[in-house]
Amino acid sequence: MYNASYKFFQKNIEADRGDKTAIYYENRSYTYQEIDTLGNQFGAALKELGTEMEQRVLLILHDSPEFIISFFGAIKVGAIPIPTNTLLPTKDYEYFLNNSRAKVLVTTCEQWDKLNIIKNRLLFLRHVILVDGENQDLMEENEHSFQDITRRQSKELPPCYSNINDQAFWLYTSGSTGEPKGVIHLQTDMEEAYKNYAKNILQITEKDITFSASKLFFAYGLGNAMYFPFGAGATTVLMPDRPTAEKVFETIERYRPSIFFGVPTLYGSMLNYIEKTKNTYDLSSIRLCVSAGEALPASYIEQWKKTFGLDIIDGIGSTESLHIYLSNQENEIRQGSTGKIVPGYEAKIVDEHGQETQVNEVGDLLIKGESIAASYWNLNVENKKKFIGDWLMTGDKYFKDEDGFFWYAGRIDDMMKVNGIWVSPIEIENALLSHPDVLETAVIALKDENDLIKPKAYIVLKASADPDEGRKEEIKGFVKKVLAPYKYPRVIEFVNELPKTTTGKIQRFKLREPEIK
Incomplete structure (x- = not known):
């Protein structure tokens, strides 16, 4: 029983x-x-x-x-x-x-x-x-x-x-x-995710107080704010309000959590709020900051460390896996990487023929572990595509380096071929985010007049930057110096905001729809 x-x-x-x-x-x-x-x-x-x-x-x-x-x-x-x-x-x-x-x-x-x-x-x-x-x-x-x-x-x-x-x-x-x-998740799935991530990576104990800006109705928040602290006999802080930067800072100061969970867009908005308001907040109670949902830009990690003296450990999970299965660790952080496999899970990267890729070769990520869902409800065809024996097809493109760190290359549908070479939008986005004027960005594939694919960048600038043509050219030149020149965005469009899910993930498909007919 x-x-x-x-x-x-x-x-x-x-x-x-x-x-x-x-x-x-x-x-x-x-x-x-x-x-x-x-x-x-x-x-x-x-x-x-x-x-x-x-x-x-x-x-x-x-x-x-x-x-x-x-x-x-x-x-x-x-x-x-x-x-x-x-x-x-x-x-x-x-x-x-x-x-x-x-x-x-x-x-x-x-x-x-x-x-x-x-x-x-x-x-x-x-x-x-x-x-x-x-x-x-x-x-x-x-x-x-x-x-x-x-x-x-x-x-x-x-x-x-x-x-x-x-x-x-x-x-x-x-x-x-x-x-x-x-x-569909089974009775033991929460315990497995708790053992694998909360105990192995977070090293949570009953002394901890957790605070998750990601809500309980998301798989990520469900662990962060409920079964992680309850599994350890710790304490959770629940905030019913929308997680604005100001509200999150106020909640941290009021309840003094030791573990804080956010998503990349929230970390970005919190840093921007500090820069804009010049307010100061006491985050000294926090021993761990965690990010998931999508790849955390290296520039956010650097700015957070500089501002608060705290590292952010980045990871990736999914609704199907229940929580994080790839993660950096407190004393083993590689900026821009999603980290290594969380103990208790297995991962492999395969090519279009199902063969495992070589080191630094991009392919499709599959994972295996005891917290993975049993199936989708009433979707026979989807189940066959997604659940392959013991393995879950994540839908993410990844490569693994010589040291076993995994690097996100985008969703399968996000990859683009530029000059005959596969290019990851994430790589271009990370380069853009290292520019001092860029707050948020999303890169998609754009067909030119000859039906050739070129990168296009939608950019939200920081309040101090002017959205003029000179700024666009300066940013293009900046990316050419950071990446191989063929990867730079041929078109830049400044926008006030990017379309996002309620979890804070950027919805590139909404930007892509009007561009490629």
Whole structure:
């Protein structure tokens, strides 16, 4: 028998951590005992509503204690929680609810007000639990106040009879290349990711306080802010607000975390905020800064170290792998590299024929490890393409150097051939970001009048730089000195912002669509 709720909930009670702070949230703190009890009561409430094993429970919740309570309370009774992004349009939630066939939705009154208009199109939904619903008497029959429905339940709840092969939770991919895919994770996947990355790389202990600017509804944030600290008996800081540079700095100073998790675009905006405002912040409590989501520019690492005296360890993971599988380490950082394979995973880079590449040769990255998802929900063709035996096809281009460090070369669809030679947009972007006037950039392939491919750069300048033609020529000349001359961007377009996912990843495909017909 195995149930993930034991590893991350009850085990802390048995280890005499019941009175220890598990969560800092706004003006309150919550102990492990409080969270465990509320999780039991929420699980019992689901059972009262008739929720059975393997039935899905969709969560549209900000980072909050209710998120964690709902997530683990559902797992304890064998239901399958599905965290979803809180920033999406109504049509996306309609898709999630119908695609997953979720019978229960846990959300806020604000979100439900938007969905209630289309409730007749929600084919499988039976119950809505509102975390901020206060008056049960004013609700419809299938609407329930989170507080009312949980407080009347028993504080004790035995886990369901599940094992290591049972589903525990789903996560939906971002859908940047089509409809979002439901990624099925099993009961042991969180423990495996915790052991591999949190223990081996972060060396997390119960003394740590974690703070993740990446939200719980993302695979990256789910580990950072929930099952990593809970696995170690540590403390997590939950921030429901949008992670602006100012808000993140304020939260760090207030709660004094020892491990901070961000994404490259956030680190860039935080550095830019400091440069622009000349404000100073105390980050002395932090022992580790972590980045993931996409490749971290070497220039950000240098500026962060110069400004705060802290290194950033960069890594890469995915929704399918649950968390990071390639990473730099605290005392082994190679700027611009994604690092080495995280112990507990295997990786290989293959060419178009499936043969492993030579050192410094770009190919497709495949990984293997126990935290990798079982499959996608209801997508037979995609499963065959992505899950190849024990290996996961990541969709990323990489090469590995002589010392075993992995270097990101872009997504498979992002690579471009210039003068007959494959060129990585990431390499050009990193060169551009080392220019003192460049804040953010994205490089795509542009067809010229002869249908030949040339690099084009979209650039967000720092506030102090003028977006004139002379600046464009100066930046082109700068790149020619840093890289092989054929790699320089033939066209530069200054923009106010770049299209991004809610995780902060730059959406190059949105820039690419109008350029190549």
